[in-house]
Each structure stands twice: as structure tokens, then as C-alpha cells.
Amino acid sequence: xxxxxxxxxxxxxxxxxxxxxxxxxxxxxxxxxxxxxxxxxxxxxxxxxxxxxxxxxxxxxxxxxxxxxxxxxxxxxxxxxxxxxxxxxxxxxxxxxxxxxxxxxxxxxxxxxxxxxxxxxxxxxxxxxxxxxxxxxxxxxxxxxxxxxxxxxxxxxxxxxxxxxxxxxxxxxxxxxxxxxxxxxxxxxxxxxxxxxxxxxxxxxxxxxxxxxxxxxxxxxxxxxxxxxxxxxxxxxxxxxxxxxxxxxxxxxxxxxxxxxxxxxxxxxxxxxxxxxxxxxxxxxx
Amino acid sequence: xxxxxxxxxxxxxxxxxxxxxxxxxxxxxxxxxxxxxxxxxxxxxxxxxxxxxxxxxxxxxxxxxxxxxxxxxxxxxxxxxxxxxxxxxxxxxxxxxxxxxxxxxxxxxxxxxxxxxxxxxxxxxxxxxxxxxxxxxxxxxxxxxxxxxxxxxxxxxxxxxxxxxxxxxxxxxxxxxxxxxxxxxxxxxxxxxxxxxxxxxxxxxxxxxxxxxxxxxxxxxxxxxxxxxxxxxxx
Ligand SMILES: Nc1ncnc2c1ncn2[C@@H]1O[C@H](COP(=O)(O)OP(=O)(O)OP(=O)(O)O)[C@@H](O)[C@H]1O
Ligand SMILES: [Mg+2]
Numbered sequence: 001x002x003x004x005x006x007x008x009x010x011x012x013x014x015x016x017x018x019x020x021x022x023x024x025x026x027x028x029x030x031x032x033x034x035x036x037x038x039x040x041x042x043x044x045x046x047x048x049x050x051x052x053x054x055x056x057x058x059x060x061x062x063x064x065x066x067x068x069x070x071x072x073x074x075x076x077x078x079x080x081x082x083x084x085x086x087x088x089x090x091x092x093x094x095x096x097x098x099x100x101x102x103x104x105x106x107x108x109x110x111x112x113x114x115x116x117x118x119x120x121x122x123x124x125x126x127x128x129x130x131x132x133x134x135x136x137x138x139x140x141x142x143x144x145x146x147x148x149x150x151x152x153x154x155x156x157x158x159x160x161x162x163x164x165x166x167x168x169x170x171x172x173x174x175x176x177x178x179x180x181x182x183x184x185x186x187x188x189x190x191x192x193x194x195x196x197x198x199x200x201x202x203x204x205x206x207x208x209x210x211x212x213x214x215x216x217x218x219x220x221x222x223x224x225x226x227x228x229x230x231x232x233x234x235x236x237x238x239x240x241x242x243x244x245x246x247x248x249x250x251x252x253x254x255x256x257x258x259x260x261x262x263x264x265x266x267x268x269x270x271x272x273x274x275x276x277x278x279x280x281x282x283x284x285x286x
Numbered sequence: 287x288x289x290x291x292x293x294x295x296x297x298x299x300x301x302x303x304x305x306x307x308x309x310x311x312x313x314x315x316x317x318x319x320x321x322x323x324x325x326x327x328x329x330x331x332x333x334x335x336x337x338x339x340x341x342x343x344x345x346x347x348x349x350x351x352x353x354x355x356x357x358x359x360x361x362x363x364x365x366x367x368x369x370x371x372x373x374x375x376x377x378x379x380x381x382x383x384x385x386x387x388x389x390x391x392x393x394x395x396x397x398x399x400x401x402x403x404x405x406x407x408x409x410x411x412x413x414x415x416x417x418x419x420x421x422x423x424x425x426x427x428x429x430x431x432x433x434x435x436x437x438x439x440x441x442x443x444x445x446x447x448x449x450x451x452x453x454x455x456x457x458x459x460x461x462x463x464x465x466x467x468x469x470x471x472x473x474x475x476x477x478x479x480x481x482x483x484x485x486x487x488x489x490x491x492x493x494x495x496x497x498x499x500x501x502x503x504x505x506x507x508x509x510x511x512x513x514x515x516x517x518x519x520x521x
Contacts, residue, residue: 167383168390174376181336181370183362183391183436 002135004257011253012246013142016149017211019245020204021222022229023156023238024197030236031173031193032088037099040223041106042198046072046205047214048110051119061123069202076198080191088190103219110216121209145207149242152200157238159196169193173236228271247274289314289471290335290366290440295345295354297327297334304330305495310473312440315466318473319486319503323515327495328475329371332442335473336368337361348440363391367438371445371475373429375417382413384428388435395437396468402431405461423454430458434465441465443474447481459485479511491515 025039036042046068053064079102087094129140160166172179172189180186208214208222225248233244248267255266290312297305304327312318320328334341337358346354353361362368367388375384385399403410406427412420417428433441447455462485465472476482483489483503491499491514499506499514 164386167379167386170378171376171383171387174378175374177338177358178370178374178376179387179390180358181338181362181368182387182432183359184387185359 004254006136007253007257008250009136009138010142011250013138013146013249014211014253015246015249016146016242017204017207017245018225018229018248019153019233019242020149020200020207021226022233022241022245023153024200024204025223025226026230026233026236026238026241027156027193027197027200029230031169032084032095032190033092034084034088034095034099036197037096037223038103038106038219039099039201039226040221041103041110041219042072042076043201043205043208043222044214044216044219045075045106045110046198046202047121047209047218048114048119048216050206050209051121052114054121065206068206069199072202072205073195073199076201077191077195080194081187084194085187085190107216107219114216116215116217118213118215119209120213121206123210127210141210145211148203148207149245152203153238153242156196156200160238165192225267228267232271232274289349290473291347292331292335293345293347295331295334295341297330297339297341299330299339303495305334308492308495308497310490310497312471312473314439314471315469316471316488317462317466317486319482319489320473320475320492321477321479321482321489321511322492326492328492329444330495331492332368332444332473332475335361336366336442359391362436362438363393365393365437365439367391367433367436367441369426369429369433369441369443371448373422373425375420375425375428375432377416377418379417380414381409381417381420381428384417385431385435388432391436393437397434397437399435402434405464406431421454423450423457426450426454426458430461430465434468434470437468438470440471440473443472446474446476446485447478455481479508483508483511 021043025036028034028036049071050064050068053059053067054061059067083098083102084095087098123141126144127141130137131140131143160170168179168184168189169192171182172184172186176186179189229241229244229248231244232247233240233242247270251270252263252267256263292308292310295305295308296303308331310318320331322328330339333339334354335346337356337360341354343352343354346352348364348366351364353364376387379387382399385402408424409427409431412424417425420428430443446458450458462472474486476485483506486503489501489503489506490497491511493515499510
């Protein structure tokens with residue numbers, strides 16, 4: 001029994017990380033109606049950049065943790081301004097094709113540079129330290145991930161509803177045409193949104209890189225997690241991503257509890273069930 | 287001297303030509319009414335001025351500058367604000383935030399949230415409601431207030447009264463003198479011909495993308511406009 005509870009707690013904590021994967025995807029989709037198929041690969045790019053900065057450039061961990069999210073933000077801004085802004089329009093296909101292409105370029109580029117080897121970031125002792133509360137052992141690192149996730153999501157919520165930037169982001173989400181008519185440089189707002197999404201990806205990339213190992217081809221599975229979380233939690237809802245992340249994390253943990261082979265599958269099954277049932281709950285049974 | 291001059295404007299949606307050789311002059315302080323049946327091109331004309339449509343640079347001249355086809359965000363910062371067709375408030379922003387969006391053009395001047403509340407006092411208790419929770423008339427007031435918050439020289443006003451009760455329209459029309467006093471010229475689209483003639487100084491009738499009647503509002507009668515609408519010769 002205690003082991004079961006243990007798994008659930010673990011699932012909740014890792015759900016925070018999944019929420020971070022999803023928050024950027026949701027933000028970008030909400031504002032620009034772009035489904036960024038390279039989202040997962042950009043996270044993996046972040047992981048590699050983190051790995052490269054500490055292992056090859058021997059930058060201290062604390063500095064890397066600051067640099068990588070910022071670098072990802074700059075990359076996000078540049079990609080949006082130079083590439084994705086040109087694909088936004090009534091037709092949904094161009095952004096899909098371009099981000100799909102970007103995904104392939106990133107995967108192959110990373111393979112060229114870093115080879116297909118498994119990598120992992122080493123955070124030292126904190127990765128194995130744990131604390132026992134009421135018989136439930138919780139890893140410090142998992143707790144740290146969850147706390148960071150909650151902080152980031154809360155921060156995003158705060159920016160959205162209590163700052164000028166947030167107002168501009170929401171207005172642009174509502175009606176980009178009218179936002180522009182009011183004097184908003186929507187191209188810039190789109191790029192800022194992508195930058196914020198990529199900063200969050202950078203944070204998630206670092207955390208995940210120390211949680212499990214990764215290769216240049218890990219992107220699609222990250223994208224899948226993000227996608228499922230967004231759908232479970234509700235598109236465009238900031239807190240929804242946290243709820244969605246926790247649901248997916250717990251589903252995987254429970255699956256893994258009964259049979260390790262079921263871990264990922266259980267997540268997908270819960271996703272499909274929610275996808276099918278939600279319209280029924282929303283509209284009510286007739 | 288004219289302040290805003292549209293000359294020989296042709297506007298297109300893809301291959302479809304919506305406006306043909308339209309020429310219009312707006313003088314400072316003037317109120318121009320645009321009338322015409324559905325699909326005539328009135329909104330297209332306002333959109334062309336506001337920068338929604340790619341029109342030739344020289345087709346729109348404002349304060350001695352050619353501004354045709356400039357991005358909409360630049361046009362509003364030059365002092366040409368819009369009250370768009372269908373009002374189009376930001377549904378998930380509060381009234382207060384909707385008004386704040388009007389300030390994004392960065393123009394300084396006399397308009398503020400307080401001043402908008404003075405001309406539309408009913409909005410005062412609605413400041414923290416969402417745009418989508420207001421009645422049509424209140425939405426129109428917010429849309430006007432939002433345009434004024436950019437301290438414009440010209441307001442392009444699409445559909446003054448569409449879908450609104452006469453009482454509400456009068457309430458809004460009452461604010462027009464105050465708006466003009468702040469140094470604003472107005473081009474507005476109005477379906478009700480008599481009201482359009484009453485509220486404006488000059489009127490243009492548009493039919494199928496062409497101007498087919500224009501003149502001082504005081505010299506034009508309802509019957510003239512009717513004749514113009516039916517495509518009859520007017521003399
Ligand atoms: N986005 C668009 N794409 C293609 N054609 C358009 C578009 N908007 C308007 N049109 C066409 O351009 C012509 C002029 O339309 P416009 O909206 O300017 O008319 P209007 O005079 O404002 O009419 P209403 O009184 O109904 O608002 C119409 O034939 C219309 O079908
Ligand atoms: Mg119209």
C-alpha cells in the first residue's frame with residue numbers, strides 16, 4: 001500500500017516537469033495558433049546546450065542554469081521573428097510544415113554534433129537524496145522539480161494577469177488583427193511569446209536532462225508528453241497544464257507500479273480516455 | 287487644405303476588386319458620412335486607410351505624408367484610430383484593459399480613462415467586467431473610448447448604430463460634440479441615411495465600390511440618396 005502511495009506521489013512530482021514541457025506549447029498555440037512540432041526537439045536542444053556548457057565549456061552549474069534558459073529565450077525570439085512569423089496566416093499548413101522541417105533539422109544537426117550516445121546531466125548528491133514523510137520517501141530532486149514547476153506556472157499566471165505584457169499577450173490571443181489596429185507590434189508580441197515558451201523549455205530541458213538520459217532523438221517523445229498534457233489540461237489554460245501534467249504523471253506512475261512495461265502506455269490510455277470523455281462531461285449526458 | 291486625402295484608391299481582396307478609383311477629402315474638424323448598401327465597400331475604404339489592406343503608398347495622404355499601406359500599428363500612432371465594424375472588443379480583457387489597449391499607440395493627449403467615463407458614465411460601474419459581458423451599446427462605447435484613448439486626430443468609425451436601440455444611439459451621438467472638441471475629425475459609416483445626413487457635414491454614397499453621389503450634407507436629401515442607391519441618374 002505504502003508503495004502505491006509512493007508511486008502516486010512520485011507521479012505528482014514528475015507531473016510538474018510535464019507541465020513545464022506543456023506550458024510553452026500551450027502558450028504558443030494559444031497566441032499564434034501554431035502547433036510547434038519542433039517543441040520537443042527544442043527541449044532536447046536545450047538539454048544538449050546545458051550538457052555542452054557544463055561538460056565541455058566547464059561552466060559552473062549555477063551559471064549554466066541561468067544562461068541556458070536565457071539563451072533558449074533568445075533562440076525562440078529569433079526563430080519566431082525570422083521564420084515562424086512568415087508562416088502565420090489563415091492557412092494552418094505552413095507552420096506545421098516549417099516546424100516539422102525544423103524538427104528534422106534539429107534532430108540531424110544534434111546527431112552530427114553530439115552523436116547518438118546517451119547523455120545525462122550530473123547534479124550530484126541531490127539526485128539521490130530523499131526525505132521520508134509519514135513513511136513515504138520523496139526524492140529531493142523530484143520535490144525540487146515540482147517546486148520549480150509550480151513557481152514557473154505561478155509566474156506565468158502573474159505575468160498574464162498583472163502586467164502590461166500579459167495584457168498585450170491576452171489581447172493578441174483574442175484578436176491579433178485588432179491588437180495591431182491599436183498599435184501593438186504583433187510580430188514582436190508573437191516573438192516574445194515564443195521567447196517565454198523557450199525560456200520555460202530551457203528550464204524543463206535542464207531539469208529533465210538530470211532526471212533521465214537523452215539522445216538527439218528524444219524530442220518526439222517530449223513533444224508527445226507536452227501535447228497530451230495540453231489536451232488533458234485544456235488548451236490555453238495555464239493552471240490546466242499543471243493539472244494535466246499531474247494527471248499524466250500519476251497515470252504513468254500507476255501503470256509502472258503494476259507493470260514497468262505499462263508506464264508509458266498507461267499515460268497514453270488515460271489521455272485517450274480523457275479525450276473521448278471530455279466532450280461528454282462538458283456537454284452533459286443527454 | 288485637406289488633412290486626409292484619398293486619391294484614386296483601388297483596393298483588392300486577392301483578385302477581387304472592392305474599390306475603384308475612390309477619391310475623398312477630409313478637412314480638419316469635419317465629419318464625413320459614408321453610406322451605401324451592404325457590400326458596397328464602405329468598410330473596405332476604412333480598412334484601406336487604417337492599414338489593414340495593402341494599398342499603394344500614394345493613395346492615402348495624411349498631413350503631407352503618403353501613408354497608404356503602412357502597417358496598422360504605424361497608422362494609429364500617426365493619429366488615425368478605428369472603431370472597427372462589429373466593435374471587436376477583446377473578449378477576455380476587462381473594460382479597463384480594453385481601454386488601456388487604446389494607449390498602445392503611445393500618443394499623448396487629453397484622453398484618459400476618466401475622460402471616457404465622463405462622456406459615457408454608464409461604463410463606470412462596468413470597468414472590471416469583461417468586454418464580452420456588456421450590452422451592445424456599452425460595447426460600442428468601449429470601442430469608441432478605446433479609439434479615443436489613442437488621442438487621435440481622425441477616428442474611422444464603422445457602423446455607428448448597427449444593432450443598437452435608438453435610445454442608445456442617441457446617447458452615443460450626444461458624445462460626438464465632446465469628441466470633436468478634443469480636435470478629432472470623423473469619418474463614419476452609417477446605415478440609417480437620415481441619421482447619416484443629420485450627423486455629418488459632408489457625405490459620400492458608395493455603390494459597388496464607386497462613389498456615385500457626394501456633397502454637403504445640408505444640400506443632399508434622402509431622396510437624392512435613394513436615387514443614387516437605385517443607380518439612377520442624379521442631377
Ligand atoms: N475579407 C474579405 N475577403 C474577400 N472579399 C471581401 C472581404 N471583405 C469584404 N469583401 C468583399 O468586398 C466587398 C465590399 O465589402 P465591405 O465589407 O467593404 O462592404 P460594406 O460596404 O462595408 O458592407 P456592409 O454594409 O455589409 O458592412 C463585398 O463584395 C465583400 O463581399
Ligand atoms: Mg461594412
